[in-house]
Amino acid sequence: MTTTTTLELTGLTALPAQTWGAIRLVPLVRDEPIADLRLDARLYGDDLAAVALDRRTAYYAYIPHGFVATWTADGTPAAAYGTRLRQGDERRAGPPPCVSLRFHRRMARRVDRDRLRFLPLHLALEGYLALHFGGPAVVWEEWSHRAVSTGLSPRVEQAYTGAEVAGLGDALRVFEIHPGQCGVLLYAADALAAAFVVPHPDDYRALHPSLLHDLYGELVYHYATLYGPVPDFRARIADGAVYSLAGLRAEAARQRAEWADFHTTALAGGLLDTAYEVQRVRRMGPFALSRFLPPFHRRAEQHIGETITHEDGRLAYLKTFRLSEAQTRRGHLLTLLAAHDWHFGATADALGVSRDQLASRVEHAGFGALLRQDIRDHYRAAARALSQ
Structure with missing residues (x-):
């Protein structure tokens, strides 16, 4: 629920x-x-x-x-x-040769x-x-x-x-x-x-x-x-504000x-x-x-x-x-993609960016491997052409 x-x-x-x-x-x-x-x-x-x-x-x-x-x-x-601590001599022989x-x-x-x-x-x-x-x-x-x-x-x-x-x-x-x-x-x-x-x-x-x-x-x-x-942060009492223990x-x-x-x-x-x-x-x-x-x-x-x-x-x-901030950006990007059924165009429009820019954000977020390689190459070329 x-x-x-x-x-x-x-x-x-x-x-x-x-x-x-x-x-x-x-x-x-x-x-x-x-x-x-x-x-x-x-x-x-x-x-x-x-x-x-x-x-x-x-x-x-x-x-x-x-x-x-x-x-x-x-x-x-x-x-x-109640809980118990492990006995102190359990690892006297040293760690195992691989990660346990x-x-x-x-x-x-x-x-x-x-x-x-x-x-x-x-x-x-x-x-x-x-x-x-x-x-x-x-x-x-x-x-x-x-x-x-x-x-x-x-x-x-x-x-x-x-x-x-x-x-x-x-x-x-x-x-x-x-x-x-x-x-x-x-x-x-x-x-x-x-x-x-x-x-x-x-x-x-x-x-x-x-x-x-x-x-x-x-x-x-x-x-x-x-x-x-x-x-x-220290508490301060104004002079003359207190005249008794009750005060x-x-x-x-x-x-x-x-x-x-x-x-x-x-x-x-x-x-x-x-x-x-x-x-x-x-x-x-x-x-x-x-x-x-x-x-x-x-x-x-x-x-x-x-x-x-x-x-x-x-x-x-x-x-x-x-x-x-990076983790928040990843959560924000995933939430928007899911909200638009992972449609690239609709998600780009919701973000107010182009598809090339959205592809760049997906890559920078660490999700670039989810895109087709030819699509990634196309968007990278388009981004380079735009920067020139």
């Missing part, structure tokens, strides 16, 4: 941020924890992972951990299911009546990679036999682990976890890099280090590397409210003000696991991600990935 909606951080309050270099971390605390859903990590190590999506399609990626969701159907508290591979069945798989194992963030990334994956449904003259027979297979994107993002490891190490904290908004040079929300404060304390193993986009990596320290408490509460409002309307507006196409992946008692895709507006902040929501609308879990 697919719907269109916006994200809401209902029940979550943003507290003053902490900064480390170009990294800004904004804690999110819950007014009331969600006790009937709990998350814990299942560790997989550093092996390359293959996920069987169906009989003909597989997803390959670095997947260091999965999340196990445990819930109750009647609203009674649930306990996080770990196999998973499905992105989200029920492991018990009230427990579900899913692969965090990769559930969302697989949705992005599968965007119009089948390729042209109509055999227009421009498309090659490969485009019609295999579509966009293989579909490849690159990302950076958190360990490669400058300053993130130190920021997470010195980050102060607040009482009641159930999430964080992570910024690189004040560009929103990721949002992470869990149902319970104990879950957040256990999963906080997992942010270092998550995947981050090209923009986040470069911003953290190239930009200097971000400014620290000081009121002024502190006002400053907190202003910070939360500034954060949701300015800093995180690109994430929260966008209408997403949401696809439900699995029902989990009163909860639903879903993933979402943005409208792929060019030159705008665009995020993909996944959520777990309660049937009453509460957001229990959220994890997002910010797309780079």
Whole structure:
């Protein structure tokens, strides 16, 4: 089932941020924890992972951990299911002579009546990679036999682990976890890099280090590397505005409210003000696991991600990935091609460009192999003649 909606951080309050270099971390605390859903990590190590999506399609990626969701159907508290670390001597003999591979069945798989194992963030990334994956449904003259027979297979994107993002490891190490904290908004040079929300404060304390193993986009990596320290926003009380402890408490509460409002309307507006196409992946008692895709507006902040929501609308879990400009362009191009049945002329008209220019965009997006070679040569020659 697919719907269109916006994200809401209902029940979550943003507290003053902490900064480390170009990294800004904004804690999110819950007014009331969600006790009937709990998350814990299942560790997989550093092996390359293959996920069987169906009989003909597989997803390959670095997947260091999965999340196990445990819930109750009647609203009674649930306990996080215990996990075990691997024994320290398992690899005493050294790595195998070839790259090892770990196999998973499905992105989200029920492991018990009230427990579900899913692969965090990769559930969302697989949705992005599968965007119009089948390729042209109509055999227009421009498309090659490969485009019609295999579509966009293989579909490849690159990302950076958190360990490669400058300053993130130190920021997470010195980050102060607040009482009641159930999430964080992570910024690189004040560009929103990721949002992470869990149902319970104990879950957040256990999963906080997992942010270092998550995947981050090209923009986040470069911003953290190239930009200097971000400014620290400090609360200021005007002279003569406070004459008692009660007045000081009121002024502190006002400053907190202003910070939360500034954060949701300015800093995180690109994430929260966008209408997403949401696809439900699995029902989990009163909860639903879903993933979402943005409208792929060019030159705008665009995020993909996944959520777990309660049937009453509460957001229990959220994890997002910010797309780079190039990834947004690829999504925009694929969406337009699919909307016009992969007809070259109609798509070029919708973009306001010539067929030659559209062919160039398809090639620059990495989809040039889907075009017939003679068509590619023709468009290249036409583009050269036009430039002369």
